[in-house]
Amino acid sequence: EDQVTQSPEALRLQEGESSSLNCSYTVSGLRGLFWYRQDPGKGPEFLFTLYSAGEEKEKERLKATLTKKESFLHITAPKPEDSATYLCAPRRAGSYQLTFGKGTKLSVIP
Amino acid sequence: KAGVTQTPRYLIKTRGQQVTLSCSPISGHRSVSWYQQTPGQGLQFLFEYFSETQRNKGNFPGRFSGRQFSNSRSEMNVSTLELGDSALYLCASSLGGTGVEEQYFGPGTRLTVT
Numbered sequence: 001e002d003q004v005t006q007s008p009e010a011l012r013l014q015e016g017e018s019s020s021l022n023c024s025y026t027v028s029g030l031r032g033l034f035w036y037r038q039d040p041g042k043g044p045e046f047l048f049t050l051y052s053a054g055e056e057k058e059k060e061r062l063k064a065t066l067t068k069k070e071s072f073l074h075i076t077a078p079k080p081e082d083s084a085t086y087l088c089a090p091r092r093a094g095s096y097q098l099t100f101g102k103g104t105k106l107s108v109i110p
Numbered sequence: 111k112a113g114v115t116q117t118p119r120y121l122i123k124t125r126g127q128q129v130t131l132s133c134s135p136i137s138g139h140r141s142v143s144w145y146q147q148t149p150g151q152g153l154q155f156l157f158e159y160f161s162e163t164q165r166n167k168g169n170f171p172g173r174f175s176g177r178q179f180s181n182s183r184s185e186m187n188v189s190t191l192e193l194g195d196s197a198l199y200l201c202a203s204s205l206g207g208t209g210v211e212e213q214y215f216g217p218g219t220r221l222t223v224t
Contacts, residue, residue, distance in 0.1 A: 036215075096158045096165045
């Protein structure tokens with residue numbers, strides 16, 4: 001059975017204080033790992049897809065990386081508008097579903 | 111390009127009733143997936159449709175069903191509602207060809223069962 005664990009569950013950062021979120025997964029035959037951002041009361045917003053170990057992708061203050069067992073979302077010099085819940089979801093080969101982690105709730109304090 | 115739309119946005123139902131939720135995907139997207147989101151369980155996969163065929167089904171009871179129409183619009187139905195069915199129901203669409211394209215989510219339907 002696919003398993004996804006995100007840590008920490010919640011993270012409070014001062015504005016400008018960089019940090020990383022972790023996504024550990026056990027998925028047979030990974031076909032892609034997706035990162036989403038979700039604001040309260042809204043649907044998840046797509047951020048990145050990573051397909052193979054060693055791959056990195058960047059968008060503004062966010063950088064996602066992938067190894068064979070983990071993915072990291074690095075946040076550099078965050079701003080209050082980065083506050084949200086960040087979700088990761090691997091996709092297994094032969095499956096059309098995403099298995100989501102419980103998410104990391106990020107709060108950036110001005 | 112218009113995003114994924116879901117109707118209704120909010121719904122209040124009584125135990126034992128049934129409910130139908132609707133999802134219109136992004137134009138050109140042929141895959142529609144449904145997820146249930148609750149504070150305790152997070153986002154859980156319900157089912158996925160592509161070209162009117164269900165390709166994947168999650169571990170939910172048979173009270174949860176869905177379908178997709180020829181224009182890729184999708185509906186999901188929950189019969190004999192239970193209190194535990196209260197949740198945010200999210201629909202996501204993707205191109206659907208290879209199965210690894212990104213999914214784009216709608217705003218969700220908030221269902222409350224009393």
